[in-house]
Amino acid sequence: MVKGTVVISTENCKGCELCIIACPQNSLQLSTKINPKGYRFAELKDETCTGCTNCALVCPDAIITVYRRKKDPKAA
Numbered sequence: 001m002v003k004g005t006v007v008i009s010t011e012n013c014k015g016c017e018l019c020i021i022a023c024p025q026n027s028l029q030l031s032t033k034i035n036p037k038g039y040r041f042a043e044l045k046d047e048t049c050t051g052c053t054n055c056a057l058v059c060p061d062a063i064i065t066v067y068r069r070k071k072d073p074k075a076a
């Protein structure tokens with residue numbers, strides 16, 4: 001089992017939701033906060049990300065970086 005996480009450059013997000021739609025784990029959501037550009041931005045909502053990179057691939061502005069690591073069996 002691979003565990004992943006994403007880092008989103010939230011100040012550059014335009015809230016298009018493409019990453020949210022593309023995520024097979026339903027790990028992303030739009031924040032209730034807004035960024036300096038006035039958009040609600042995408043954020044991780046839980047720990048279900050597997051690091052599949054779908055979100056990073058669909059983001060039109062390429063502002064998502066995906067990190068993957070082997071899941072710690074003790075943390076499962």
Ligand code: SF4
Binds near residue numbers: 023024027050054056
């Ligand atoms: S890397 Fe995959 S599982 Fe993780 S948030 Fe992006 S689309 Fe979802």
Ligand code: SF4
Binds near residue numbers: 008013019041061063
């Ligand atoms: S696809 Fe990119 S620009 Fe669109 S909501 Fe997700 S992070 Fe923001």
